[in-house]
Amino acid sequence: MITFLISIVLLVVGYFTYGKYVEKVFGIKQERKTPAYAQEDGIDYVPMGTKSNSLIQLLNIAGVGPIFGPIMGALYGPVAFLWIVLGAIFAGAVHDYLTGMISIRNRGAHLPQLAGKFLGNAMKHVVNGFTLLLLLLVGTVFVSAPAALIHNLTGNWMSLGIIVGLIFVYYILATLLPIDKIIGRVYPIFGALLVISAIGIGGGLVITGAPIPELTLENMHPDNVPIFPLLFLTISCGALSGFHATQSPIISRTTKNEKAGRKIFYGMMIAEAIIAMIWAAAAMSLFDGKSLSAIIANGGPAAVVSEVSVTMLGAVGGTLAVIGVIILPITSGDTSFRSARMILADYFNIGQKKFSSRLWIAIPMFVVSFLLTKIDFTLLWRYFSWANQSTAMLALWVGAVYLKRSRKNHWIATIPAIFMTVVTTTYICNAPIGLGLSMNVSYLIAGIVTVLATVLFFKSKFDEREALTVDDDREVA
Template structure:
């Protein structure tokens, strides 16, 4: 219990200390007009208040990732707590803040355009493909996961196929309509369910004195799966997630002032980490590693959510908690499709003011996702995890380059970027869905690739520091200043 409470305290302290430091490094400009005003179109660029933006950002980024991921990561034992806490403070929240704020400085641009600007034009095409792959996978996962949970709460005559169809209908409407019509209007109610579920389970753990394991670096995974690199892909959204880099630009187009960025981007990542801590702690305290593994094998993370919720809060409270968990993926799935539509529109330079233009892009995306729902969830999750963290790696390198070109402290981004490069390359070289190489060979190969990335970045930084001319990092600046 002490470990759990200390972890929550550290996350809160991290927001007020390191979050403030990251904000200082970035250098906000309160007097600078944001894209919400300079590019206002009534569809995607719409000024909204900080509270509403913060809530939407939290619901956007907090899909099943900060619940399902930590539940599966709980198999490793309390070492998972370390990744959630330190990953969120020094990597995830930095990642979210930089992608959101750099997007604000660049007309609300999405990650592919930012990668093209700061890492090279050729990279833009690669990142565009990566981002779309990730978003379609996320949207698909976030249809099947809540549908499975809802199926347990509805009468037997309502099939899971009907539930999936209804979720797709909601996603389609939310993707097409202006952001303030559905997402901006109904998210406060969804947020209430989110708070009830997370706080309810968290308080239940404390009140009942749940036997949450104290800190140990021992790997408790019943199948003895190595901590590196899989833990850092299994627990993604609760610590560091590339999916967030696709969501932050949505809110960068509705943010009224740069001073609100720390609360919206850094703060909501910390809030998501608290949610992840609660569910990881619940899974560890209620189930032994072997029991948890068996339940995951038989019913998946959704079964764990149901058992934990009912056990901690009773039938009525547990049902509300489950509804709160259902809200998370649904309020990320809709913005996943929305973000995919916006990325494709930016890539092919098609304005989205006319609804016919939105339909032209959205319909094919939904067709692909419907086909993917026929795939095995566990297989989808493996591809999602790797694509997710690879996108995070790219976003961190974008942030590092942005800061480095201004001769600011790029280490806040380049150090986690280096670590995630090692994680992602090791995984894809070793994993069955990748090259299937031995771990030793994969580790060596990943080291070579990571060193190459660092060398290329160092070369760019060396060139930058040889001149007094600063790169045009913001749309508001001239070619040089």
């Protein structure tokens, strides 16, 4: 319990200290006109208040990732707490803040456009492919996961196929209609359910004195469970997630003032980390490693969610908690498809004011996603984890280059970028879904790739003209 409580405190303190430092390094300009005003179109560029933007950002990024990921990460024991805290403060929240704020400074650009500007035009195409793959995987997983939870919650009286279809209908509407018509109106309701479920589970852990294991030197290396690199891919949302880099630009187009950035981007990542801590702690306290592994194997993380909720809060409270968990993936799935539609529109330079222009981009995406729902969830999650953290790695390098060109402290992005380059390269070299090489060979290749990327970064020379064009100053008031 002490490790859990200290971790929560550290996350909050991190927001007020390191978050403020990151904001200072970036250098906000309150007088600068944001894309919400400079490019207002009533569809994607719509000025909205800080509270609404913060809530939408939290619901966008907090899908099943900060719940399912930490539940599976709980198999590693209390060391998972360490990654959530350090990852969120020094990597995840920095990643979210920089992608959101750099997007604001560049007319609400999405990650592929930012990668093209700061990493080279070839990377624009690479990152475009990565992000679209990631968003389709997220959108698909976030159809399947809530559908399974709803199916169980309703006593299986409605077929799984019908539930999937209804979720797709909602996703289509949320993808095509102006952001303030559905997302801006229903998210406050969804947010209330999210808060109820998180407070209910977290409060239940504290009040009942749940036996949450403490982090010690003895359990830093769990038996028969290799920490590196698997832990850093299993727990992504809640610590560091490339998916967030696809969501922050959505809100960069609705943010009224740069001063709101720390609360919206850095702060909501910290809030997601707290949710991840609660669910990781709940899974560890109610199940030992063996039984937790068995439950996940038989019913997936969704089975753990249901059992934890009912055990901690009873039938009624547990049902409310499960509903809150259902809300999380739905409110990330809808913006996954919306973000994919916006990225494709930017990539092919297609205006989005006409409904027909939005429709013909969206239809193929939903067809592909529906076909992906027929694939095993576990297999999808494996690809999602690698694509997700690879996107995070690329986004961190974008942030590092931006700060270096701006003559600012780039180390806040460079250090986590280097670390994630090692993690993602090692995983894809070793994993069965990748090259399937031995771990020692994978380490060697990852080391070479990381050194080359780092040398390339430091060898790159930026002239004064480039330093002055990191921001699109056509949007200055």
